[in-house]
Amino acid sequence: MFKKALAALMLAAPLTVLAQPPAPAASSGAAPRLIIAISVDQFSGDLFNEYRPYYSGGLKRLSEGAVFPRGYQSHAATETCPGHSTILTGSRPSRTGIIANSWIDLNAARADKMIYCAEDESHPGSSSGNYVASPIHLRVPTLGGRMKAANPATRVVSIAGKDRAAIMMGGSKADQVWWLGPKGYVSYPNVPTPPLVDRVNQIFAQRLATTNPGFDLPQQCGPKDFPVGTGPGKSVGTGRFARPADSFSAFRASPEQDAMTLAFAAAAIDSMGLGKQGQTDIISIGLSATDLIGHAYGTEGTESCIQIDRLDRELGSFFDQLDKQGIDYVVVLTADHGGHDLPERHRQNAMPMEQRVERALMPRALSEAVAARTGIGGKELIRGDGPAGDLYFDHSLSRAQRAKVEAATLALLRAHPQVETVFTKAQIAAAPSPSGPPESWSLLQEARASFDAERSGDLLLLLKxxxxxxxDPIKGAVATHGSPWDTDRRVPILFWRKGLRHFEQPLGVETADIMPTLAALIHLPVPKGEIDGRCLDLIAGEGDSCEGN
Structure with a gap:
């Protein structure tokens, strides 16, 4: 599928892929001419390791480079927007300002007070679900922004399935930022659509209008092929991604989406001549299908298994195409967060303690319970974006009322059997910024890494x-992420460049380490006081790729 789409795109674009000089080896010490940063949404360390014996394409190639299987999105709020904000900034959410996919601003004019991480809420009539996309909430520069400041000739491109992935990795200085919508790839308001994107969107429309009979089941997926009930007459676990014509939702939650995004990225690299001039260019690629599949079907059925197999194949075809062009490129692949399978399947597979959250922990139910306990009514005392994470108290409360509401809320939450802990804003703010191995951090340290004094809530609720x-899995997603536990924090971090000697480092590192590591490869100084990450030495044995940075 990738090859057909890619061939169509390549035929539509003016390409010169023949007689290209071979790319130099990494051992030459020269800076790579192209940085490719790939984020596979919800590609947990567990998923990476589970299917590692079966990789034969792009994931196999990356697994032969510098491998950090215990990378960490080290913060507590393991969601898409915060995770993507760490990958190319070298900073945790406490510095990027992207504390969640959405947060509450009680001073906002809109009724729900919800702010989406990648919107500009100043536009009249906008809401967190109907917004103008923008990078304004990202408080720090990305690697591409720093590269462009050092050399304005640098081209910075970002392409993804989700707007927040493209925006958080591309940053505010990107030349091209594109993400997939129902009509094709779109960008910010008033950005002209180049001919290549028009051609990509024509191909997308043709693909969408054609049915997909589904994918064959790889041999390694056979043991996964059994149904798991998620409600009356509903089950997951046996899907093949058969899709009717014109179903955008089915297209997004299937391997088709990533194939299209990689085809677009490959065509953009060639059409723009990325990596073929004197300076180093950068392209970030957000592959979102693994996340949408994980939410819709869980992480341990045939659906997820097929997706990882197709991802491996599509990445292999993508890298093969770059090799034909003779580009000297370095790749880093990681994820914005991990994920957790649905409890119904876990209970079938030796984990009877798995459970779904009780409705009493939903913000509205909690607010009503606190109102009944305190006698303070007539207002929504507590707001939040779900049964875990930041909770915000109504600003109109008097000091005495607020103290009463906080005490009642803490008592209710700490007595609930599904609650691990609750931190107050003051507790988190007083904690020092975490340091040391991310796998050994306390929950308070994880919370501090996600904390922003302006945007974070009055309480932080963490489930067990x-x-x-x-x-309720019947109304939408059956599985998710977002917790402070390793299933959601742990992700692979893989670096590859031609000539890079393979090594594997099993100890924990952070996704915030990626940016300074790449910056060192292109000899770009980054002041240590401006970031949270550190440079990772990618040279096995003697030598240090971080030397001088």
Missing amino acids: PRVTPIA
């Missing part, structure tokens, strides 16, 4: 492990 924060 093995409690899925989805009360």
Whole structure:
């Protein structure tokens, strides 16, 4: 599928892929001419390791480079927007300002007070669900922004399935930022659509209008092929991604989406001549299908298994195409967060303690319970974006009322059997910024890494492990992420460049380490006081790729 789409795109674009000089080896010490940063949404460390014996394409190639299987999105709020904000900034959410996919601003004019991480809420009539996309909430520069400041000739491109992935990795200085919508790839308002994107969107429309009979089941997926009930007459676990014509939702939650995004990225690299001039260019690629599949079907059925197999194949075809062009490129692949399978399947597979969150922990139910306990009514005392994470108290409360509401809320939450802990804003703010191995951090340290004094809530609610924060799987997603536990924090971090000697480092590192590591490869100084990450030495044995940075 990738090859057909890619061939169509390549035929539509003016390409010169023949007689290209071979790319130099990494051992030459020269800076690579192209940085390719790939984020596979919800590609947990567990998923990476589970299917590692079966990789034969792009994931196999990356697994032969510098491998950090215990990378960490080290913060507590393991969601898409915060995770993507760490990858190319070298900073945790406490510095990027992207504390969640959405947060509450009680001073906002809109009724729901919800702010989406990648919107500009100043536009009249906008809401967190109907917004103008923008990078304004990202408080720090990305690697591409720093590269462009050092050399304005640098081209910075970002392409993804989700707007927040493209925006958070591309940053505010990107030349091209594109993400997939129902009509094709779109960008910010008033951005002209180049001919290549028009051609990509024509191909997308043709693909969408054609049915997909589904994918064959790889041999390694056979043991996964059994149904798991998620409600009356509903089950997951046996899907093949058969899709009717014109179903955008089915297209997005299938391997087709990533194939299209990679085809677009490959065509953009060639059409723009990325990596073929004197300076180093950068392209970030957000592959979103694994996340949408994980939410819709869980992480352990045939659906997820097929997706990882197709991802491996599509990445292999993508890299093969770049090799034909003789580009000297370095790749980093990681994820914005991990994920947790649905409790119904876990209970079938030796984990009877798995459960779904009780509705009493939903913000509205909690607010009503606190109102009944305190006698303070007539207002929504507590707001939040779900049964875990930041909770915000009504600003109109008097000091005495607020103290009463906080005490009642803490008492209710700390007595609930599904709650691990609750931190107050003052507790988190007083904690020092975390340091040391991310796998050994306390929950308070993880919370501090996600904390922003302006945007974070009055309380932070953390559920116990093995409690899925989805009360009803019938109405939408069956599985999710977002917790402070390793299932959601741990992700692979893989670096590859031609000539890079393979090594594997099993100890924990952070996704915030990616940016300074790449910056060192292109000899770009980054002041240590401006970031949270550190440079990772990619040279096995003697030598240090971080030397001088």
